[in-house]
Amino acid sequence: MTEQVPATELNNRMNRFREMMDRHNPDWEMAVIFSKINLLYFTGSMPEGMLIIERNSGEALWVRRSYERTCDESLFANIHPMNSYRDAAASYSQLPDTIYLETEFVPLAVYNRFRKHFPFQDYRPLDAQVAATRAVKSHWEIQYMEQAGAIHRLVLEEKVPQILREGMSEADLAAELYALMVKEGHQGTARFGMLDTEIVVAQLGFGDSSLYPTNFDGPGGNRGLNAAVPSLGSRERKLQKGDLVFVDMAIGVNGYHSDKTMTYMFGHPLSEEVINIHRQCVEIQNKVARMLKPGNIPETIYETIMEELSPDFLENFMGFGSRRVKFLGHGIGLTVDELPVLAQKFREPLVENMVFAVEPKKGIPGVGMVGIENTFVVTPDGGRSITGNSQGLILVE
Known part of the structure; x- marks a missing residue:
């Protein structure tokens, strides 16, 4: 083997x-x-x-x-x-x-x-x-996470815009997305440490489906098929021009994961206000990435970012309504949700070759969840993205 x-x-x-x-x-x-x-x-x-x-x-x-x-x-x-x-x-x-x-x-x-x-x-x-x-990955481990990240970049930045079409359901997108993931090298399953947690393909949604409450400890949402399978995608919700498309998924290679979220504007651009909110999320991601250096403290990174945000922006930031999460990113490896976390009470200094998924997102009523997520390796020069550098909110016409 x-x-x-x-x-x-x-x-x-x-x-x-x-x-x-x-x-x-x-x-x-x-x-x-x-x-x-x-x-x-x-x-x-x-x-x-x-x-x-x-x-x-x-x-x-x-x-x-x-x-x-x-x-x-x-x-x-x-x-x-x-x-x-x-x-x-x-x-x-x-x-x-x-x-x-x-x-x-x-x-x-x-x-x-x-x-x-x-x-x-x-x-x-x-x-x-x-x-x-x-938490601290070896070069042997990182090579597989980099392979997962390369699949992530290809599938979400290049392939998904080619398969989005008017009238497809969220479940249709999930099925076609899964086939793409496996064809490009995904191991077929993503694992979580959180008790009884399943995400079949991705957390995805059209429009405000991405705000729908779930039992998953993350900022995004989705309606899913039904109460028994809340993590796939609705067969009833069909893609329409003007929809925001939200896709948050993990890719695994030889057990090791990367995590990435990409958003798309289908048919025509969203309002300039929505685009500006998304751009602010991207800038938050970039600020966090610059602080992913050995010796920095996760709690300090989290508090530094949160203290810079205005009260208006904090509303529905990292969730929607009362369902906000209290982190900006999480460790990742053999499971998607590993320690440490970019959150309060995590005070052990970062170490080179720790790996984090950084995911600043904000819910917008009537629109959906904007924002971004990429996976970064901690280096002396700051976080190195292994999942691509797209700004997200890709226009698909």
Whole structure:
């Protein structure tokens, strides 16, 4: 498999995680990883199983399904089959009183089944240490994010204007957009860390459909197909001349994502007032990008931008009505929504090769959600866009 995670990459990740645990939890003795995304990060495969990390010993990946596939995919050094947690428990004669777990992920039923065979006394979270380890990308990781970004630029800046046509539905656009994405190299799925979050293709909408409330923690909206599938696009809403078209989507390559939002004016330009609001969002994006340098503080970036905005502009900024989000951008990698976030309470300095999706947007009644989003790599010279440099609000006649 040509896209295997190199053994050196896996070793570096594990060493950095151990350093994080030593720094923040100096008494830790054992950590256990269950989530498939974190298993992929640390082992290069995503089986049903668990990774046990002992502070004073090594690491072992225990696989229930499928051991054969995992051995084929992974260059991790220590892989064992198991039918149940009982099989793994036989290899651990002594357990610490406290085990560190992914408290943001592990369901109570899994916890109880695990504890039945690993009778520890207490647990503590390791989510922050894993997130901090994943936040700084290697050159190996960034190459795949750059590939995703190149697909993003091609599809949203060049291909979508060619497929927009009067009378097509939002669902039609979603179907044609998905085919384009996969044809150009998208992995076919986008993953989120947020609990029970699904976006099939994109968050997209014509006109004020892009303001419709959703359960997604982002500034945009969409009506979707129905209550069961609120994230695709309406079959009833048809594209008309004068519509704003809003498309916010993630692209993935070999597990790694980029994130981009593009807007279009279909048929004829929107009003100069709307265009000026959009241009201000683009300038906000550019200001944030210039501050994406090692050592800068996410909270300071957020507060600096927000303090510069007028009360009128802040109305419906980063959302619509009461549904405003309290960030300007978010980390991205194996999931679309990673840490850190460009928001208050995130005070750890930026590090070179962190990657952020920056997305200043503003809802306009009767028009829709204007604004922009691109994915940037933190460098000493500021954020480097890997998803293109279009100003958005492309006129499609």
